Amino acid sequence: MQIELQWVELILQAWKKNPYASRQDISQSLGSVDADAADRPFSRGEIERMLAFVRQHAPSHFARIFPDEAELRSLLEQAGRL
Numbered sequence: 001m002q003i004e005l006q007w008v009e010l011i012l013q014a015w016k017k018n019p020y021a022s023r024q025d026i027s028q029s030l031g032s033v034d035a036d037a038a039d040r041p042f043s044r045g046e047i048e049r050m051l052a053f054v055r056q057h058a059p060s061h062f063a064r065i066f067p068d069e070a071e072l073r074s075l076l077e078q079a080g081r082l
Contacts, residue, residue: 005057008050012065015042019078044079 014026021029022039042050051072055062066072 001057005054005061008053009058009061009065011042012047012050012054015047016065016075019075042079044076047076047079 010030011026014021014029018025020041022041024039026042051062051066054065
């Protein structure tokens with residue numbers, strides 16, 4: 001579970017920097033080659049599931065990645081428009 005948590009955190013950190021980045025771009029920026037990565041951004045639902053996973057299993061990490069709740073809401077609104 002620790003590895004999954006770390007991977008999701010890295011994805012969320014990359015998404016926070018650029019919510020419009022495609023899955024493929026994020027995967028490549030993390031040094032991973034994912035042949036199945038779509039050339040589209042993560043959906044709001046996908047991001048919300050990842051956020052819930054980190055919030056549940058590592059609340060302190062969640063707070064470190066997203067210390068500003070207003071910024072997170074803004075990012076989620078952007079993701080909802082994609």
